[in-house]
Each structure stands twice: as structure tokens, then as C-alpha cells.
Amino acid sequence: MPNFTMPKRKFDLLGFIFFGFGLVMLSVSLDLFGDKNISRYIPLAVILGGFFLLGLYINHAKRHQQPLIPLNIFKTRTFSVGIAGNIATRLGTGCIPFLMPLMLQVGFGYPAIISGMMMAPMALGSILAKSFVTKVLVTFSYRRTLFGITIIIGLMIAQFSLQSPDMSIYYLVLPLFLLGVVMSIQFTSMNTISLADLTDNNASSGNSVLAVTQQLAISFGYCSKCFYLKLF
Secondary structure, eight states, rough: OOOHHHHHHHHHHHHHHHHHHHHHHHHHHHHHTTTTOOTTHHHHHHHHHHHHHHHHHHHHHHSSSOOOOGGGGSSSSSHHHHHHHHHHHHHTTTTHHHHHHHHIIIIIIOHHHHHHHHHHHHHHHHHHTTHHHHHHHHEEEHHHHHHHHHHHHHHHHHGGOOOOSHHHHGGGHHHHHHHHHHHHHHHHHHHHHHHTTOOOOHHHHHHHHHHHHHHHHHHHHHHHHHHHHHOO
């Protein structure tokens, strides 16, 4: 593996404060929206504060010679599309390991250990998919793979609404296994295409943004689903 090294640079402390606290406020605001014990204006103020700090970071990054995350990486189309796709996808699928055991335990009445173990087929499918995802991409290309996989994931998530407590739990094993397979293919495809066209100078920053985006989107997914659960 090539040993790419970058010249040392001064840490962008102000940019870190703007960017970091902005993301934290956005994440916290979603959780506050579901809290009925506080005024509804508080979460709105927090989320506006988060966007304000991110706006300050953008203005700061345009002026700083070596910002924490350079804005020019978003001019790379594959990177921008990959980031947007990661956010949209993980908002919908990142909370499945939370909602599925909850449905089995609270909705269907299964023991906690059984509900938790039902995530094993999904994890197994995700691991096995890594062995042939390259062949899938070579055969169908990135565009066709991502388009088809996204439709399959949507249909598979929708079919879980057809499950009922009267059905055997074994009918969930195969769908969860297949869901793990297609989700793994989708995530691997989006992650690789996002970083493919970045230059060596921007690869480190792009990888950092991608990692933060993934975790933040998953957090937003959990917060939004908890908010909906509190409503219903």
C-alpha cells in the first residue's frame, strides 16, 4: 500500500468549533423535538443554532488558507452525490437494527434474546456480500447496481409491514439475510464511488467527511424514528 504523507499544518481550532458544535446541535435538536416536557421553541432554536454555526463554518472555510474541511472537495460530483446518497440511505436503513427488535419484542411479544438474535442473519448477509460485491459492480456497473439495489431495499423494508404475530418467526430469517446482503452492496458501492475521483490532497478530508456523514445520518435516523414513535 502506498505511503501517502501530507505536510503538517496548523489545526483549524475555530473551524472545528463551528463545524463540531453545529453538528452536535443538529443531532440534539431532533431528540428534543420528541420531548413533550419542554417548550416546542427550544428544539427549533437549537436546530437554527446548528445551521447558523455551520453557516459560520462555511464562511470561515472560504477565508481560511487551511480549513478543517476544504469546501472544494464538494465540487467533485461523485463525492457530492455520494454524500447525499449516504445521508438519504442511512436515514432510512440505519435504524433497522433498532426498530426490528423493538417490533418483535413489543409488537409481537417475543423474548428480548430472540428479538436481538434476529439481527444475526442481517449481519451474516452483510459479511458474505463483501466477497462478491466487486463482481456485482463489474457486471452491472455502479449506476445500475445502485439504482436496482435501492429499489430492492425499499421493497424489502415495505414487506416487513406484512408480517404479523401469527406468522412464524422463521419467515423473517431469509428477508433479513437478504436485506443485509443488499444493504452491504449499497454501502460499499456508495463509499467507493464517493472517494474514487478525489485527488490525493483531498482524499483524507473526503474520507473524514464521509465517516462523519455516515454516523451523523445514522444518528438522525434514530432520532427521527424515536420522534415518530413518541407521536404514535
